[in-house]
Amino acid sequence: MSPTRWGPPIDVLPYFSKEEQALMTLLGALTDEDWTRPTMCAGWSVKDVAAHLLGDKVGRLSRGRDGHSSDAPRPGEAFPRFIDRINEEWVVACRRLSTDVLLTMMYEFMGQTTEYWAKLDLGALGIPVSWAGDEPAPRWLDAARDYSEFWVHHVQIREALEHTPLEAEYAEPIADTFVRALPHTLREVDARVGKQVGYTVTGAGKWHARRERDGWTLDRGAPPSRTPLATVTTDLDTFWRLCTKNTADVGRVRTTGDENVCAQVLTMTSIIV
Known part of the structure; x- marks a missing residue:
C-alpha cells in the first residue's frame, strides 16, 4: 500500500x-x-x-x-x-x-x-471517508x-x-486515524507551497501537513521546517475527545505560530457531524 x-x-x-x-x-x-x-x-x-x-x-x-x-x-x-x-x-x-x-x-x-x-x-480506492474529504x-x-x-x-x-x-x-491506531482529517480541515487555509502545520499527540505520535499546489498532504513525523506555520500539541485523551466532539479539557492543548491556523486545526472533526 x-x-x-x-x-x-x-x-x-x-x-x-x-x-x-x-x-x-x-x-x-x-x-x-x-x-x-x-x-x-x-x-x-x-x-x-x-x-x-x-x-x-x-x-x-x-x-x-x-x-x-x-x-x-x-x-x-x-x-x-x-x-x-x-x-x-x-x-x-x-x-x-x-x-x-x-x-x-x-x-x-x-x-x-x-x-x-x-x-x-x-490499498485500492473505496468510498469517501466524509470527515477526511469528499473524494474516494x-x-x-x-x-x-x-x-x-x-x-x-x-x-x-x-x-x-x-x-x-x-x-x-x-x-494505538486512534490518533493515527483521527489525524487523517487534518488535510481536509486545512483546505480553506491559504498558505504558500511548502508551508507546514504540525500536530503532536504526546505518547502517540507526531504528524505534519504540508501545503502543495493542489492542497494539503499529511505525513508522519514532526514538521521538517524549523518555523512551521502552526503547531498543536495535546495528549491522546484530549485529542480523541476534541476530534469526536466529546467534552475535552482545552487547557491541555498547547499551540504555537499563527493563531488563526491553530484555531482552524482545533476544529478538526473525525466523525460525521
Missing part, C-alpha cells in the same frame, strides 16, 4: 477482533442496572450504544460485503442529519429487544467485520474509520459504567 495525501497506510486489522472480544467480555457481565446507565451520547443508555455498535457492524456487512442498498437521505436532508436519523431509528427499534437477544445477535456477528476487511485490497479514499482509511468508531463507543460504555479504562494497546 502506497502513501497518499492522507499519509502512509494504517493497519488496523490486528485490532478488530481483540477489541471486539474485550467488549463482549464486558457486556456479558453486566447487570440489568448497568444496561440502563446513561452514556455521554445524549439520550442513549449503555444498551443503546451497544445496539448502535451492532447496527454499525451489520450495516457495514450489508452494504460492503453483500452489496445491499438501503436508505438514502430524504429530499433536502443533509448527510449528517440523515446519519443521525437512521442511527436513532435503529436504536429506538432495538429497545424492543431484551439484553439477552441483543447479546446473542452481537455474538453472532463477532469476527465478521474482521473477515470482511481481510478479504479486500485495502483508500480502503485502509475506511477500515481505520470503522475501528475508531467501535473504539470510541467502547470507551463511552466503559466510562458510563465507571469501569477500568480500555487497555492502551487498543488505542
Whole structure:
C-alpha cells in the first residue's frame, strides 16, 4: 500500500477482533442496572450504544460485503442529519429487544467485520471517508474509520459504567486515524507551497501537513521546517475527545505560530457531524 495525501497506510486489522472480544467480555457481565446507565451520547443508555455498535457492524456487512442498498437521505436532508436519523431509528427499534437477544445477535456477528476487511485490497480506492474529504479514499482509511468508531463507543460504555479504562494497546491506531482529517480541515487555509502545520499527540505520535499546489498532504513525523506555520500539541485523551466532539479539557492543548491556523486545526472533526 502506497502513501497518499492522507499519509502512509494504517493497519488496523490486528485490532478488530481483540477489541471486539474485550467488549463482549464486558457486556456479558453486566447487570440489568448497568444496561440502563446513561452514556455521554445524549439520550442513549449503555444498551443503546451497544445496539448502535451492532447496527454499525451489520450495516457495514450489508452494504460492503453483500452489496445491499438501503436508505438514502430524504429530499433536502443533509448527510449528517440523515446519519443521525437512521442511527436513532435503529436504536429506538432495538429497545424492543431484551439484553439477552441483543447479546446473542452481537455474538453472532463477532469476527465478521474482521473477515470482511481481510478479504479486500485495502490499498485500492473505496468510498469517501466524509470527515477526511469528499473524494474516494483508500480502503485502509475506511477500515481505520470503522475501528475508531467501535473504539470510541467502547470507551463511552466503559466510562458510563465507571469501569477500568480500555487497555492502551487498543488505542494505538486512534490518533493515527483521527489525524487523517487534518488535510481536509486545512483546505480553506491559504498558505504558500511548502508551508507546514504540525500536530503532536504526546505518547502517540507526531504528524505534519504540508501545503502543495493542489492542497494539503499529511505525513508522519514532526514538521521538517524549523518555523512551521502552526503547531498543536495535546495528549491522546484530549485529542480523541476534541476530534469526536466529546467534552475535552482545552487547557491541555498547547499551540504555537499563527493563531488563526491553530484555531482552524482545533476544529478538526473525525466523525460525521
